[in-house]
Amino acid sequence: MNKLAEKFFYEKDENRDLYNKVITNNDRKSLPILEEKFFNYLFKIYLTSYINKSITYTALNFKKKYNLLNLRELPILNISDEDFNEEKINNIPDIPLDYVEEICNIYDNFDFRQIISDEKLLSAIDMLSNRQKKILYMYYVQEKEEWEIAVQLNITRQSVNKTRNRAISRIKFQLGRD
Template identity: 40%
Template sequence: MDHLAKKFLEEDATNKDLYVQGIIFKNDSFLDVLNQKFNDYLFRINLYSYIKKTIFYVARDLKQRENALREKEGLYLNVLDADFEEEKINTIADAPMDFAEEIYKDQGDIDYKELFTDKEVLEAISTLTDRQKQIIHECIIKNREEEMVAKELGITKQAALSKLRKQIGGK
């Protein structure tokens, strides 16, 4: 407390005058003003101390969270450049992608047993040629327009569809 009182008296020259008048000459009005100013001084010190501690602990908490996140994620694009001791931003080239095409792209041989549950349809598909199966796959599974598929493959889809209709009884 002695240290605080000394700092208080050194802070402002009027504080020394109040101290002399209030404590040494026992003047109550000066003593009241001195007590009020000292209480204000203590409040400011406590407030500054509170703010300082809050900043310190919040910064420490943020650092701990950042470290935990780094351990959890493990992969950062930004790396520390050892030569310059600063963070360098790495970039990854972003190639445009047609997500609809990725979803519908050929998966190799398709097991139609997983797609169709009707036994007649499965038997009818198994009688088709590979080319006819390709037309059915493009038109029905990939939901592409018949004319576009026919142009790409250089054939008409009618042959495959009519054969499929005949096999399942004209449905």
Template identity: 40%
Template sequence: MDHLARRFLEGDTENRDLYINGILLKDRTSLESLNKKFNDYLFRISLCSYIKKSIVFASIDLRKKESTIREKEGLYLNTLDENFDEEKINTIPDASVNFEEEIYADKEYLNLCEIFTDRNILKAIHNLTERQKQIVYECIVKDKKDHLVAKELGISKQSVNKIKNTALNKLRKQIGGE
């Protein structure tokens, strides 16, 4: 309270004169006037402090409400533009396609003519058994590991490896490779 009284007296020369007349010279009217002015000064300080605190708490509450709304609304069409620090409307749908998955997608009918264009390779593949074709396709074309193919076909990893190596050797011989 002492610092408030000092600021009250330093701020206005009339207040200082009232203080000298009321406290030191014991003038009753100056003392009443000083008391009234000091109470008005305290009221203005309290009112300003109340308004300031109300604004601060209202902004904190508003920030919390906005945060909860943003958490609830997972998909916002508007996005924040970092360059201008304002929202912009994002209306472009994300229809990304993974072409690798499209190419390797399982198909009921396997047409090797779509994969290979060389006639010698197609003839060599045609001479393989259905099981050899299937394992070569899964292991070589789709690049699956032997143990995964074995699990899918219900056979051992060694069987997959043996069938794959037999098929590749057969293909090498027919194509004329080493």
């Protein structure tokens, strides 16, 4: 309490003067004013301390909940694959929903060995996901535009572009590694 009183007196010269007036002059009229100022000062200190602690504990609780949620729901498919620098979700084979299209699809019968003789390139293409192979086939062999592929596969043009670029990067990486 002594430190608190010292801080109160050194905060404002008016408080020190009022204290000296009460002690040295025995001025009883100034005592209630001094007490009121001191209690207001205490209230301000306690309120500031309470708000500070509330913010601190609220932030800690928020961080605990956030960390707990992140541990429960790991975004394992959004983690980049270290070997290929792409998200693992892109390596999951797509299952077509339209079985008629799957049966009639020319791509399923296509083998890249028919047009490519380089074994390194073929092995790099074999490492791609089915979707990446299909997009490369449609873009380079069938010479379709990105928007046409997007319409046919029911995805966005941007997705076609990204998948094609990732496939090319993956092939370059495989060829550079050999």
